[in-house]
Amino acid sequence: MTWYTGNTAYDTVLTVGFGFAAFVLIGGLFGQSPYGRFATAKLGLNLNPKLGWWLMEIPATVVFLFCYLSGPNRFEPTSLVLASIWLLHYANRGWFFPLSIRQVPGKRGSFNISVLGMGMFVTMLHGYLNGTLFSHDYLGQYGTDWLTDPRFLIGLVIYLSGFALLVSSESIVRNLRDKNDPGATEYKIPFGGGFRFVTSPTYLGELIAWSGFAILTWALPGVVILLITAGNLIPRAFATHRWYREKFADYPAERKALIPYVI
Incomplete structure (x- = not known):
């Protein structure tokens, strides 16, 4: 992977992206992003999760x-394929996922404004780096032959595997809460699919998907988002695993935190 594209503005933003990735990787060692079960009111305003997730992810699409x-x-075949993969991911992450969240009626906001701010920065950065690269092809590698390159094909298989795990795991969690009575029980132990092996298959799916994306694009913007995702989700996966074990006495003892049969 080549570091510099030769475009000063683009290379500057890419450098900023790696700097922020380092910040997230280090910050993840000291605490979890304040949303969901780790929400806090200490950092100011908390938003409705549907609104918070949608506002955070929408810059990626726009x-x-x-x-x-x-x-x-922009109308070259390879660029269109890469853009389609991107839009597939954010059709789920930026639109379907937030709008399909089943909330407990009357529950206070659990999506902290600090998460929204940092999240919007990441999705804008991510959108700029990839949208610009795909349609300008600064590296001169996205000809039609790229679609048969082993790096693209292997990366695509890895990406789709991760995306499938992500979507199926989100569906299991969403269906734990009855849409006709979402306030019946706030938290339950999820079973089936990736939950047979790990506590956080959604995080594992996201990490696998972005690993595949970095390979299929063979460019540094993919590495940036993978590092940011890892810095956020890996510590959170271990914290979530501890949270479930503490909350549920009957939590499956054989279930690992993030990697099946390993950790």
Whole structure:
């Protein structure tokens, strides 16, 4: 992977991205992002989760499309395929996921404004780096032959495997809460699918998907988002695992935190 593209603005933003990834990796060692079960009111305003997730993820779609459609290669076959993979991910993450959250009626907001701010920064950064790269092809590697390159094909299989695990795991969690009576029980132990092996298959799916994305694009923006995702989700997976074990006396003893049969 080449570091510099030769475009000063792009390379500067990419450098900022790696700097922020380092910040997240270090910060993850000291605490969890304050949303969901780790929400806190100490850092100011908390939002409704549906609104918070949607506002945080929407820049990924908007910024990506703006940057992508402004590039000279926007109608090239490989660029269109890469853009489709991107839009598939954020159709789920930015639209379907937040709008399908089943909330306990009357529950206080659990999505902290600090998470929204940092999340919007990441999704704008992510959208700019990839939308611009796909439609400008600074590295000169996205000709039609890229679609048969082993790196693209292997990365695509890895990405789709992770995405499938992510979506199926989110569905299991969502269906723990009856849509006709979402306030009946706030938390339950999830079973089936990836939950047979780990506490956080959604996090594992996200990590696998972005690993595949970094390979199929073979470019540093994919590495940036993988590092940011890892810095956020890996510590959170272990904290979630501890939380379930403390909350439920009958939590499956054989279930690992993040990697099946390992940890």
